[in-house]
Amino acid sequence: MEILLNNPLTNLDSSTFQLVYICLIAALLIIGRLGLRSLDETAARPALPSPRQPNPYELAYLRGGLREVTRTAIFSLVERGYLQVRPSDLPTLVQATQPPALGLLLPLESAIFNHFTTPVTTAEIFQANSPLLAQVKLHCTPFEDILHKKELLVSSEMKLKAWGNIVLLALIIIIFGGYWVYAANANGRGGSFIVVLLGLVGLALVLYLCRLPRLSERGRLYFQQLQTDFHTLQVRPTEAAASPAGPYSNLTVAVSLFGSSVLSGTAYSPFQQMFQEPDSASRSDGGGVSRWWQRLVRR
Structure with missing residues (x-):
C-alpha cells in the first residue's frame, strides 16, 4: 500500500x-x-461524379440534415407560389391564397404545405418538439438511406x-x-x-x-466537389421563374448547397432574413475547432 x-x-x-x-x-x-x-476508410473509395440534375432535398440532407431539408423545401414552395412570406416586425409564412395544383407536390412538400394553414414564424418551425420537423423527419428516411448506401454518411x-x-x-x-x-x-x-x-x-x-463528424470522409470530399462544380449558383444565382411541377430551379439547388445566404440581394431576400442560419457544413463536421484539428492530422 x-x-x-x-x-x-x-x-x-x-x-x-x-x-x-x-x-x-x-x-x-x-x-x-x-x-x-x-x-473511416471511405476516403479510399472512388470519387462519385456530381449529378447532372441534383435532388435539392438529398443535397440539403447531406449538407445539414433535417433542418436544411426543411429550409430548402419551404423555399421551393415559396418560389413556386405555394407559400408566401408576410413581412412584418415578426415575419410569418402562410399558404398562398391561390396556390398551383396541389397534385404536383411531392409527399414531403405536401406535408410542409399543409402545416401552414395559419401564419407560422420561423421560431415556431424550429422549436423543440416541432410537429413540422417531426413530419419532415418521416420523409427524410429515403434520403438518409441513399446517402448511407453511397457511404457519404458515417x-x-x-x-x-x-x-x-x-x-x-x-x-x-x-x-x-x-x-x-x-x-x-x-x-x-x-x-x-x-x-x-x-x-x-x-x-x-x-x-x-474525438467524435466522428456527420459526414464520412468520402461524403466531405463529395460535398466539397458539389460546391465547386455548382459554384456559379452561389455567386450568380438565377432568378428564372420556377415551374410548380419542377424541375427544381437553380435557386432551390443553390439554397440546398449553400444555404439561404445565397438569396441575399435577390427578390427572395425577405426569406433569407427569416431563415438566417449558421453554416450547416460547419456544424456537420464539428465546428471550426474540429476542422482545425482535422487539417492538422491530415498533414
Whole structure:
C-alpha cells in the first residue's frame, strides 16, 4: 500500500504533475483524432461524379440534415407560389391564397404545405418538439438511406467504435488524474483542485474533438466537389421563374448547397432574413475547432 501512495508519480509536486497531465491530455487528443482517420476508410473509395440534375432535398440532407431539408423545401414552395412570406416586425409564412395544383407536390412538400394553414414564424418551425420537423423527419428516411448506401454518411458501426475510443481516452484521463489526487490528499498535499479542473477540461475536449463528424470522409470530399462544380449558383444565382411541377430551379439547388445566404440581394431576400442560419457544413463536421484539428492530422 505504501508504494501506491509514495512513488515517482505521486511524489511529483502539484505544478510538475499539472504539466505532465496537460501533456498527457494533449497526446491523447492527438491519438484520438488520428484514431478517427483509421475508422473511416471511405476516403479510399472512388470519387462519385456530381449529378447532372441534383435532388435539392438529398443535397440539403447531406449538407445539414433535417433542418436544411426543411429550409430548402419551404423555399421551393415559396418560389413556386405555394407559400408566401408576410413581412412584418415578426415575419410569418402562410399558404398562398391561390396556390398551383396541389397534385404536383411531392409527399414531403405536401406535408410542409399543409402545416401552414395559419401564419407560422420561423421560431415556431424550429422549436423543440416541432410537429413540422417531426413530419419532415418521416420523409427524410429515403434520403438518409441513399446517402448511407453511397457511404457519404458515417455508419452506425463507425460511430460505435468511435465512442469506444472516447470511453477509453476518458478512462485514462480520469484514472491518471484521480490516482494522483487521491495520493495527494492521502499525503496531505494541495493542488488537487487544479488537477480536477484540468481533468474536466480534458474530458470535454475528448468528447468534442474525438467524435466522428456527420459526414464520412468520402461524403466531405463529395460535398466539397458539389460546391465547386455548382459554384456559379452561389455567386450568380438565377432568378428564372420556377415551374410548380419542377424541375427544381437553380435557386432551390443553390439554397440546398449553400444555404439561404445565397438569396441575399435577390427578390427572395425577405426569406433569407427569416431563415438566417449558421453554416450547416460547419456544424456537420464539428465546428471550426474540429476542422482545425482535422487539417492538422491530415498533414
